[in-house]
Amino acid sequence: MSEPREEVLRLAGLMKSxxxxxxxxxxxxxxxxxxxxxxxxxxxxxxxxxxxxxxxxLLGLLDSPTGGDLYLLGQPTRQxxxxxxxxxxxxxxxxxxxxxxLLPAFSALENVMMPMMxxxxxxxxxxxxxxxxxxREVELGAFEDRKPAALSGGQQQRVAIARALVxxxxxxxxxxxxxxxxxxxxxxxFELFRRFNREHGCAVLVVTHDPRLSASCDRTxxxxxxxxVGDSRNSQPAA
Amino acid sequence: xxxxSTIAMRFLREGRTQTTMILVGIAxxxxxxxxxxxxxxxxxxxxxxxxxxxxxxxxxxxxxxxNLVLPVPAGTxxxxxxxxxxxxxxxxxxxxxxxxxxxALPGVAAVSPVVSGPAFAFxxxxxxxxxxxxxxxxxxxxxxxxxxxxxxxxxxxGAGDAVIGRLLxxxxxxxxxxxxxxxxxxxxxxxxxxxxxFELGVxxxxxxxxxxxxxxxxxxxxxxxxxTVIDLTVRDIFGADAVARRIGALTGLKAESWMQSNAQLMxxxxxxxxxxxxxxxxxxxxxxxxxxxVLSISxxxxxxxxxxxxxxxxxxxxxxxxxxxxxxxxxxxxxxxxALAGYGLVWVFNTFGPKLFYIPVSxxxxxxxxxxxxxxxxxxxxxxxRRAARLDPVVAIRHV
Numbered sequence: 001m002s003e004p005r006e007e008v009l010r011l012a013g014l015m016k017s018x019x020x021x022x023x024x025x026x027x028x029x030x031x032x033x034x035x036x037x038x039x040x041x042x043x044x045x046x047x048x049x050x051x052x053x054x055x056x057x058l059l060g061l062l063d064s065p066t067g068g069d070l071y072l073l074g075q076p077t078r079q080x081x082x083x084x085x086x087x088x089x090x091x092x093x094x095x096x097x098x099x100x101x102l103l104p105a106f107s108a109l110e111n112v113m114m115p116m117m118x119x120x121x122x123x124x125x126x127x128x129x130x131x132x133x134x135x136r137e138v139e140l141g142a143f144e145d146r147k148p149a150a151l152s153g154g155q156q157q158r159v160a161i162a163r164a165l166v167x168x169x170x171x172x173x174x175x176x177x178x179x180x181x182x183x184x185x186x187x188x189x190f191e192l193f194r195r196f197n198r199e200h201g202c203a204v205l206v207v208t209h210d211p212r213l214s215a216s217c218d219r220t221x222x223x224x225x226x227x228x229v230g231d232s233r234n235s236q237p238a239a
Numbered sequence: 240x241x242x243x244s245t246i247a248m249r250f251l252r253e254g255r256t257q258t259t260m261i262l263v264g265i266a267x268x269x270x271x272x273x274x275x276x277x278x279x280x281x282x283x284x285x286x287x288x289x290x291x292x293x294x295x296x297x298x299x300x301x302x303x304x305x306n307l308v309l310p311v312p313a314g315t316x317x318x319x320x321x322x323x324x325x326x327x328x329x330x331x332x333x334x335x336x337x338x339x340x341x342x343a344l345p346g347v348a349a350v351s352p353v354v355s356g357p358a359f360a361f362x363x364x365x366x367x368x369x370x371x372x373x374x375x376x377x378x379x380x381x382x383x384x385x386x387x388x389x390x391x392x393x394x395x396x397g398a399g400d401a402v403i404g405r406l407l408x409x410x411x412x413x414x415x416x417x418x419x420x421x422x423x424x425x426x427x428x429x430x431x432x433x434x435x436x437f438e439l440g441v442x443x444x445x446x447x448x449x450x451x452x453x454x455x456x457x458x459x460x461x462x463x464x465x466x467t468v469i470d471l472t473v474r475d476i477f478g479a480d481a482v483a484r485r486i487g488a489l490t491g492l493k494a495e496s497w498m499q500s501n502a503q504l505m506x507x508x509x510x511x512x513x514x515x516x517x518x519x520x521x522x523x524x525x526x527x528x529x530x531x532x533v534l535s536i537s538x539x540x541x542x543x544x545x546x547x548x549x550x551x552x553x554x555x556x557x558x559x560x561x562x563x564x565x566x567x568x569x570x571x572x573x574x575x576x577x578a579l580a581g582y583g584l585v586w587v588f589n590t591f592g593p594k595l596f597y598i599p600v601s602x603x604x605x606x607x608x609x610x611x612x613x614x615x616x617x618x619x620x621x622x623x624x625r626r627a628a629r630l631d632p633v634v635a636i637r638h639v
Binding site for chain 2: 057060062063082083086087089090091095097101102103104105106114115117118119121122163167
C-alpha cells in the first residue's frame with residue numbers, strides 16, 4: 001500500500017448509548033476512531049455482545065450515533081435528517097445481511113435492480129444490463145426470473161451480493177454473510193467479495209465469527225466491549 | 240410513483256388470500272350501498288310520481304276571509320273575542336289575469352283553472368255526496384292526465400256531460416250513457432249524461448269526483464264566471480315550495496305546494512333518505528375499518544421487507560405511498576366489483592322482483608361509489624401506512 005489511501009469512512013470518537021436519559025442508559029460503543037480506505041478489505045471480529053451489529057448499523061447509516069461523528073466520503077453524517085441519510089445510504093453503501101433478505105415477491109433480477117428502482121423509478125435498459133451482468137458474475141445468469149423461494153441459500157446470498165453492488169457503492173457492509181451457509185458455499189461467497197473488492201474497487205467490511213474467513217482478509221479489526229482493541233494488517237492476505 | 244405502485248401491487252398479489260377476502264368484503268359493502276341507494280331512490284321517485292299523478296304541484300286559492308275589527312280611539316283598552324269566519328265558496332278575483340301572469344312565470348309548466356265545490360248526486364233513490372270539479376279539459380290534462388285513466392266512455396265534459404269516478408259509478412250502479420242528477424243546494428240542479436268513467440286508483444277521488452266543464456259547474460255552484468282554484472305544475476317538483484312562495488308574494492293569494500299538503504309524505508321520504516344515508520355511511524365505515532385492519536396486519540407481516548426496502552434506500556415518503564396505493568387499489572377494485580354486483584341485484588329486482596315499480600340506476604351512481612370507495616381506501620390506509628413509514632429500519636430488518 002504505497003499509494004496514498006483514499007478515505008471512504010472515518011469514525012471520530014463515535015459513541016452509541018441506548019435508553020438515553022433513562023436510569024437504564026447503556027453505553028455500547030465508547031468512542032471509536034477508525035478509518036476505512038478505498039481498497040480496504042477488512043474483517044470486523046469480536047465476541048457476541050461486543051457491539052459489532054450496533055457498529056454496523058451506525059456505519060450503514062441505519063442508526064445514528066449519540067456521540068462523535070461518522071464521515072462518509074468525507075461528509076459528516078450526524079446532523080443529517082432521515083431523508084438525507086436514506087439518500088446517502090442508497091448512493092454510497094451496499095448491504096449484505098446474514099439472512100440474505102431478498103424480497104420474496106420479486107424475481108432475482110428485480111431484487112438486484114431494486115435499490116436503483118427505488119431511487120430512480122422504472123429501470124433503464126442500461127440498468128437491466130448492469131444487473132444481468134452482476135447476476136452472471138455471481139453465476140446466476142440463468143436464474144434471473146426465479147423468485148427467491150426457488151433459489152438455494154447460497155444462491156440467495158449471491159443475489160443479495162449482486163444487489164448490494166448494483167449501485168456501485170463505495171462501501172460494502174456484510175453482516176455474517178456466510179453465517180448460515182456450508183463451508184463450501186461460504187468460501188465461494190467470500191471469494192466473490194474478494195473479487196469485487198479488487199475489480200470494482202469498493203471497500204469491504206465483513207462482520208464474521210469465522211477465524212478462517214477473517215484470516216483471509218487484508219485487515220482485522222477486533223471489537224471487545226465496545227472498544228477497538230486490535231487493528232492489524234494481515235501479513236500475507238489470501239491471494 | 241412507478242416503484243411505489245409496483246411494490247404495492249406485488250404485495251397485494253403476493254398476499255392473494257388476504258387480498259381476495261378483503262376485496263369480497265369491500266365488494267359486498269359497495270353492492271349493498273349501490274343497491275339500497277338505487278332501490279330507495281327508485282321507490283321514492285315512484286311514490287312521488289304516484290302522488291303527483293293525481294295532484295297539482297301547487298294549488299292556488301283565494302285568501303281566507305277575515306273579520307274586520309274597527310279601530311278604537313287611542314287610550315282605550317279593547318277586549319276582543321273573535322270567532323273566525325266560516326269560509327264560503329268564493330272565486331279568485333281577476334283569475335284570468337292571474338292565470339296569464341302564472342302562464343308567463345318561469346319554472347311553471349302548466350296552469351289550469353278549476354271550479355270546485357260540494358254537491359249531491361242522485362240516481363233513483365240513491366244519494367251520494369260528491370265534489371264537483373269544473374275543468375278546462377285541455378289545460379287540466381296537462382296537470383293530471385285524466386284522459387289516460389278513463390275506463391269507460393270518453394273524457395267529454397261539455398254541455399250536459401259529466402265524467403265520474405268508478406267507485407261512484409259502482410255505488411250508483413251507473414254506466415256510461417246513464418243519467419245523473421246533481422244538486423248543489425239553493426235549488427240549483429242539473430241533469431247530466433255520464434259520458435265517461437275514470438279510475439285514478441285513489442279511493443277518495445274515484446268515489447267523489449265528478450268532472451264537468453267550467454260553465455256548468457259555475458252555474459251549479461252559483462259562481463258565474465269564477466274559479467275557486469288554480470292548479471299548477473312546475474318543472475322542478477322539489478322546487479314547488481319556492482314557486483308557491485313566490486306566487487303567494489306576487490298575487491296575495493293562498494298558494495300551497497304539494498310538499499306542504501303532503502307534509503307527512505315528505506317527512507316519510509326525508510326519514511327514508513336519512514336512514515338510507517346512515518346505512519350507507521355505516522357500511523362504508525365498516526369497509527374502511529376492514530381495509531385498515533388488513534393493511535395493518537400486512538405491515539406487521541412485511542416488517543422485515545419494509546426494513547430491507549428502507550436499507551436499500553427507500554424513503555419514508557415512498558414507504559407511506561406503497562401502503563396508501565394498496566388502500567386505493569383495494570377500494571377501487573372492490574368497489575368496481577361491488578358496483579357490478581349492485582347493478583346485478585337491481586337487474587334481478589327489476590326482472591324477477593315484485594314488479595311494483597322499476598328501479599332506474601343513475602349513471603353517476605357507479606362512478607361516484609367507486610370514487611368514494613377509492614378515497615375511503617386511501618384514507619383508511621393512512622394509519623397502517625404511517626406505521627410502515629415510521630418503522631425503524633434497524634428494528635425492522637431484525638424482525639423475524
